[in-house]
Amino acid sequence: MRSRRSFLATAAAGVAAAATAPLWSGALAPRAYAAGASLPISLHNNSGNNTVYAYISGSDSTGWPGFVGANGQFQRLPSPSSVLTPVADYSIPLGASGSATNFTLAEYVIGGRVWFSVGQKIQFFVNPPGGNGGVPGLVQPGFTSSDPNWQTDWTFCEFTYNSANLYANISYVDLVALPISMATTGSSGSQSVSPLPSGALASIASGLRAQHAADGAPWDQLVATDSAGNVLRVLSPTHSPTDFGSYWNSYLDSVWTHYETNTLTIDGQGSIGSYSGTVSGNVLTFAGLNDDGVAFTKPSAADIFGCASGPLYNSGGDARGAIAARLGAALNRSSLLVSGGSSQPSGVNASQYYQGATTNHYARLVHQYANVGYAFPYDDVGPTGAAPVDGHLQDGAPTSWTITLGAGGGGGTTPPPTGGTGAYATIQAESYSAQSGSQTESCSDTGGGQDVGFLSAGDWLKYSGIDFGSTSPKQFVARLASGAATGISGAVQVHLDSTTGTKIAEIDIGNNGGWQSWQSVPANTTGTTTGVHDVYLVFAGSTTDFVNINWFTFTK
Structure with missing residues (x-):
């Protein structure tokens, strides 16, 4: 999204955004139909942790701040008389990992956030009314080590639900933290936004530390860790505790x-x-x-x-x-x-x-490792007609909204089974459970690691227990490179449950510049694929090596 301020202003109003807003912002105009003030919500815990809390904050239609309780009712915050005051506990405890907590949102919420915290609760505070028209101010978790929530593992997504629409998105304008995915049903059909892929937060943190080592700028200061050194979140440069000074x-x-x-x-x-x-x-x-x-x-x-x-x-x-x-x-x-x-x-x-x-290396790394999401306030700017980079859902008459904490599941209505791998996460090629004819090698693609190469007709890679949830994928996307000789080409085929099982996608590829010349290649999928399957990548065509693969994923 854009800056948080412009998101709240335009989405809450439900009108077309100004010319400085994202190129897709015309979609915020009111539809011919209106969302009713009754929205079934399902909060899924796919985090792998059994102690998880959710919060839904925002403002009612009058602009008064508050929280939605587990009964779906909006609770206005009291107005303190003179001092900063702790907010009552509005947490919604979630069940064990793999479970869902369901309720119906009973009224509109403007400029809202859905928060998750793992292991311990978030502390919220309220400021007394000042120059705010007599309205108290909700104090949310901040971005400095002095904040009482600094050592709490928390994350959020943003939304507005009004008579014009439900508009929700995932943004990295402020930070990257625990992965969230979302899905909706309604007048716009079934929509979903994939989560931050597994391992992406650690990769972004590692990349920023490496960038600091390379240029001396305080990129490493953007990485927030707990007392054991585990990465909790990565801040955007706008929240850097150390000034970037003359960097630019x-x-x-x-x-x-x-x-x-x-x-x-x-x-x-x-x-x-x-x-x-x-x-x-x-x-x-x-x-x-x-x-x-x-x-x-x-x-x-x-x-x-x-x-x-x-x-x-x-x-x-x-x-x-x-x-x-x-x-x-x-x-x-x-x-x-x-x-x-x-x-x-x-x-x-x-x-x-x-x-x-000299560039915004935070934004570079976010786009390298995240599926979608803005990395700075005007990340939507691009060539006219270009696809948006944000992770948003919008429906003029929503009938359900699912928000999932965790890298698996892709925001679907069914969490993946224990030990399963979400089809909508990034699946590293070298993570196969069985193979024939391949070799791994060092990879020079962004993020390094290994790729799988020396692939030709008859070779295959097996990935066990890939969970597609309840929504069939629209595309298969693979990160491929080829240094094949002129006239040499082949196909990367996607089969279900065996090397000769149902084929749902195929990418044809020849030389694209070299064995480490990486590009993301999409292919539309066919048929309906839901639930859990073993996925086989089968290589056909040339009996001479024709392709290397770094990773793949599916998109909805």
Whole structure:
């Protein structure tokens, strides 16, 4: 999603978002039908831990904060007279791992969050009314070591449920923590958002520590651990306990120097139009653009990571806001000096993002390891028509909403069996339970590890107990590389329960640049596949080695 503030404002209103909002934001407009104030909710514990608590916070239709109890009723917070006050215990204890807790939400909740904590409860507080129109303020878990919840393992997803729709999403704008997945049914059909893949949090933390070792910037300070050194969460740079200081200065100097003699054109998209600018007197000036008295000077690190302050101040739904959002996105991705970078955002594609030594490495690693989810406030900016990167669900008349804690299950209505592997998680190729004809080797793809190679016709890999839940996949996606000779190609086939069982997908591949030239290749699935199956990857075609595989997954 965007910044938390803009999500709450636009989703709560249920109207089309401003031009500075994500490219898909027109979907927030009210539908011809309205959601009734009665929504069955199922909270699934797939965490592997038997002590898990859930909380549902938000505001009622008048804007008063509170919590939803286990009976589905919204409980308004009391208004303290003068001091910060602990909130009563509104936790919803979940059952053992593999179980579900069900209730019906009986009224609308605006700007809400569904929280989970493992092992111990979250401490919430309420501030007395100040300059907030007489409304008390809910104090949620924070991002500093002084916060009383710092050593608690917690996570959340966000939502708004009003007469226009249910809108819910998973975002990494603030942090990456315990994985959550979601699924809905309703007037928009069955929808789902996959969780952070198993091991992704540790991989992101490891990547940030490695980046700190490489450039000395405080990326390692974004990793929060418990007293035993286990990773609890990874913070975004906007919450860094250590200032990034001059981190961006060298890159900004190069950008400003380049655009003294070259023109930068930014398309505000929608009805905003394009504006072209050059640097003069250390100010980037766009002809015809009203900058609202805030010039585009060189931003600070905090300005870039937050996309909302200094010269990247976002003035709302006007042209300046649209240009600032797209400039902020280009800076986070260090895409202003790459080929096509003078035409933002459509002049560059995702493969050119984060290629510079100076870039938002948090965002780079989130997109490397997470299936979906924003990593900075305007991560939705991209070429017109590009697929959104957020993990959101929206339904104008929802009939159910399932929220699952844990990397398995993919938000489906049936948790995976003990020992099973979720089909919608990332499955490493080398994790096979049986094989024929393959070899593992060191992998130079992002994340390193091993891949499975030397694959040719007749070889196969078996993955036992893959759980598809109650929703059939739409695509099979594999991370493949090939250095096969000219004229050599083959197929990666997906079979169920045996090497000759039902074939549900096939990818045909030849040389794509080398045995370590990795690309994610999708293929549509056929038929209906639900429940638990052994999955076989069967290789057909050339009897000469034609492909390596790093990982695969299924998508809904």
